[in-house]
Amino acid sequence: xxxxxxxxxxxxxxxxxxxxxxxxxxxxxxxxxxxxxxxxxxxxxxxxxxxxxxxxxxxxxxxxxxxxxxxxxxxxxxxx
Numbered sequence: 001x002x003x004x005x006x007x008x009x010x011x012x013x014x015x016x017x018x019x020x021x022x023x024x025x026x027x028x029x030x031x032x033x034x035x036x037x038x039x040x041x042x043x044x045x046x047x048x049x050x051x052x053x054x055x056x057x058x059x060x061x062x063x064x065x066x067x068x069x070x071x072x073x074x075x076x077x078x079x080x
Contacts, residue, residue, distance in 0.1 A: 011040035019049050023068030028053065031070065036062070042076075052076065 016038070017025050028038055028051060039054040039061065051064045052074075062072040 009043075012038055013041065013043075016041055016049075016051070020051060020064075021066050021068070024051055024064045024066065027064045027068040027070060036070075 013019070020028075020041075028036075031053060032038075035056045036053045037056055039052050042050040042052060042063075044050070048066060052061060053064065053070070054061050060072060061074070061076070061078055062070045063074040063076065065071055
């Protein structure tokens with residue numbers, strides 16, 4: 001039986017823009033004009049935070065890498 005290790009933290013912490021690179025923040029702000037929304041931020045232990053965006057019209061998801069590139073072929077398994 002799998003154990004759910006997710007906690008009850010907010011999907012988007014209040015200080016998110018201070019924990020991401022400048023390029024990630026710029027990309028997130030730019031893509032908001034194109035119907036993309038910051039959906040949640042993955043916060044793996046011992047690694048950098050990974051912002052996950054979702055297109056409000058299509059439901060597509062993408063991550064923003066540290067260089068500010070939008071990556072739609074990210075390999076994340078998105079649970080309902």
